[in-house]
Amino acid sequence: MSKTNDAASVTFENVRKVYSDDFVAVDSFDATIDDGEFITVVGPSGSGKSTLLRMVAGLEEITGGDVRIGSESIKGVEPQDRGIAMVFQNYALYPHMTVRKNMSYGLKLTTELPDEEIKQRVRETAEMMGIEDQLDDKPANLSGGQQQRVATGRAIVRDPKIFLMDEPLSNLDAKLKVHMRTELQRLQEELGTTTIYVTHDQHEALTMSDRIIVLNEGELQQFAPPEEVYNEPANRFVADFIGSPAMNFFDVELHGTTLLGNGFEYELPSAIVDTISDTDATTGLELGIRPEDITYDASGDNTITAVVDVVEVAGSDNFIYLDIEGSECRVRVSGGLKPTVGDRVDIAFNPDDVHLFDASGENLLTGSSDTAVPQAQTESEKTT
Amino acid sequence: MAQSTQQTDADGSGLDRSKSMTREWIAGATFSLPYILIAGTFLFGPLVLALYMSLHDWNALAPAQSQFIGFENYQILLSDPDFWNALWNTLYFVFLTVPPIIIGSLLLALGVNRDVKGKWLLRTIFFSPYVLTVAVVGLLWTELFNASGLIPYHIGGGNWLTSPELAMPGIAIATIWWQLAFNFIILLAARQNVPDRLYEAAKLDGASTGQMMRHITIPQMRNPLVFVVIVTFVNSFQVFGQPFIMTNGGPTFSTTTIVLYLYETAFTGREFGYAAAVGYVLFMILIAISATNYYFLAGDDQ
The missing domain is CATH 3.40.50.300 (P-loop containing nucleotide triphosphate hydrolases)
Structure with missing residues (x-):
């Protein structure tokens, strides 16, 4: 052979x-x-x-x-x-x-x-x-x-x-x-x-x-x-399936450059808003952000206020479950950080880490909606 | 002893161990007691008694007056043409029934295991004869072999059971039909226990259907097969009910088997000591056959 x-x-x-x-x-x-x-x-x-x-x-x-x-x-x-x-x-x-x-x-x-x-x-x-x-x-x-x-x-x-x-x-x-x-x-x-x-x-x-x-x-x-x-998960399914703990998702609407969620507002830079592939999609969106991309106890603009609900000690890292007006938000923090349940805290994240999915689950920020085959080909071209 | 164990083992674990072993022994003995009692009363007791009887000119009405005669019964046996006739008849019956029962039940089991339609129905049909008693089976087949019965009508040969040539094959056919079912169910269960993934692995390894049969199915079913072979041999050697009901050993003693001969010697001829000797010879033959089967079939890792 x-x-x-x-x-x-x-x-x-x-x-x-x-x-x-x-x-x-x-x-x-x-x-x-x-x-x-x-x-x-x-x-x-x-x-x-x-x-x-x-x-x-x-x-x-x-x-x-x-x-x-x-x-x-x-x-x-x-x-x-x-x-x-x-x-x-x-x-x-x-x-x-x-x-x-x-x-x-x-x-x-x-x-x-x-x-x-x-x-x-x-x-x-x-x-x-x-x-x-x-x-x-x-x-x-x-x-x-x-x-x-x-x-x-x-x-x-x-x-x-x-x-x-x-x-x-x-x-x-x-x-x-x-x-x-x-x-x-x-x-x-x-x-x-x-x-x-x-x-x-x-x-x-x-x-x-x-x-x-x-x-x-x-x-x-x-x-x-x-x-x-x-x-760059192609869609909401991939975003949710890959990563542990799983990515956080929040129902949002897009008003201009502002993402309006239940109990929070988040400002996206216009450079990112311009890359949204489907400009008509403004409602029924979901914002996705990974637990490790969230800064716990942040200050300044564009922060979201949340309440500590559960603290899970996992050794090198701790997982903190926050409550944002009824939505759960998981944050990965270093092992030394152990807040008290009920604490109020401001969190923030980098707009570059934000994922945005439309109602059908398509990722609006990867730049391309038809995913697998073209990517696969470019990748194989790179390796050969 | 407990004292010394305690002294050598500073932590006293030796004492605990011997205590727990005693407890384990008591538990084991208690659990096996019912079996020991029942087997002792109905199996080992008669076994010893029969040996004792076989060494006597047994007087059934007054056992105390039985005369010890040593191995005389066995000596007579060896030169008794009726015993040899019964032994040959039994061997003939074994030859006629054991291979078809084992091969037939294996083929049926492998066949029904495949994805055939009406699997459930076939399983029921194949198993149903086994629920009948030997009397029902005997009478049913006596009717079928009757001169005006179904079998002589289609195949010929007149009344099979009154023909010295056809009586034993007739009994064998009835037995095969009856006994196939038990082995079939055991072998079907055994086949269903062989994991599919082994066949998948073998398929990728390039094995043909025949090779899968030889290299996967048969080795994987080996223990149940050994069981089935031994049980079938034992059952066939001990055949009694079928000739007793269908032919009563005839015609001209052509279907008198060892157990039938034993029965007649004991209960018609009142020769209990002699019958016990016949029983013992059969017992030795069965041990030898089972050991041989086990030795050749069970393989190295049993």
Whole structure:
């Protein structure tokens, strides 16, 4: 399986998946994943992210559109001939086989390699994964972390063009998860294999990937690098889904350059107001501001008065829940700051950090309303 | 002893441990007592008694007057042509029933596990014979094998149960129909316990349907399969009700099985000691068969 330059790109073209009960799992999905990229697919439960992965794997039929690996359509190609390898959420290790057999099974079935070479490759991969001492054990005798390594090793040993990972870390405890996260990243960088990684964990998405695909109800919301998804969310869904604690939202109306909310006014610089893509949208808007972009206890103009409702101590940071005339506002402050509940306080934020969404959830301040594909293309141009 | 433990373990945890172990032992013994009592009365007691009987010329009316004769019953047994006939008949019956019951129930279970329409109905139909008692099954099939019954009408052969060649196959067919259900349900449950993700992984590994069957399904179902094989062997070796009701061992003793022979020796011939010896020989055969099955099928990690 030698790799040519763009052999391991994945192109989704108007992909659609409808299950037999007419449930539309994925609809009009377009994206191009470049060779060697690490892509995470995030979204809530039922957003179609696993379905997307399983269509690439060949475990689900593609109802409409096309998926290409390199320049070849994978429609009608058997899973083992697609050049993919998958790491399953529950690892799906064969319980009755040793680690060695688990790892060599696919090679034995799909390649003409002599036993000696298969043995050699399994040994090398096991060493790379740090499980060479477990080769003769059965999966049940391994710890969760070791099982995860075996599952990953089983995928690596196949030397696939594309890794598919379906929430591979979700069964690990928090500490091991962080450790395996960096380990997977390091491996992917070493191997340079195109990876599609499905997760519901936005931290994994933000920390691991070159670009993130955000899905909701089977539709692409945004396809962009982590910083862009975080700082310039395409719509309200992405803004709300990515970031923890979540972004604050306030219903506002735009009067000239003033945002009028329930119990507060906020003045936007005219330079920003001029960039609003839809000038007719003045009512039914939502102002979005991230908890860490808010200055607690501010002074001067353009501040908002609020009452401390709840103080949540989280160690290095504290989260303060404020009440602004009935709306909740979360603020992230440093760990040393512990105000008393009931205190009145002025808060402020930089207009550059403000997000503004129209009634349909579109972000009015990103400059472009049609999001994913154009951004994806410019990004790939930058990297090549 | 508690004293010395306390002295060596400064914190006294040794004493606690021995105390808790005693408590654990009492709890364990209490929980297993009902089983020990019931099994002792109805299983191990008769087992020992039967061994005792088999070494005597047993007098059923006055057991105290029974004569100890050592292994004489067993010696007679070895040269008793009726016993050998019953043993061969039983082996023939085992040969006719065990493979079809196991293979048939496995195929039915795998078939019903697939996404077929009317799965629920098929499951019910396949299981329903098992709820019948042996008497009902025997009478039902006696009617079917009757000279004017359904089977001779379609297949021929006259009354199967009065033909020395067809009587045993007839009993075997009735038994297969009856006993398939139990194994079917166990194997269906076993198949449904095999996680789908293993098949998905195997599919990506390039396994064909046959390879999935050999490398995933069968190994994953191994324990229930071993159970089913052993139970089917034991049941078939112990066959009694079907020949008792359908043929009473005939014609010309062609369907007299070991247990039927045992029954007749004991309750018609009043040879209880001899019958006990027959029972013991069957018991030894079953232990040997079960151990062999277990050894060959259960594999290394059991």
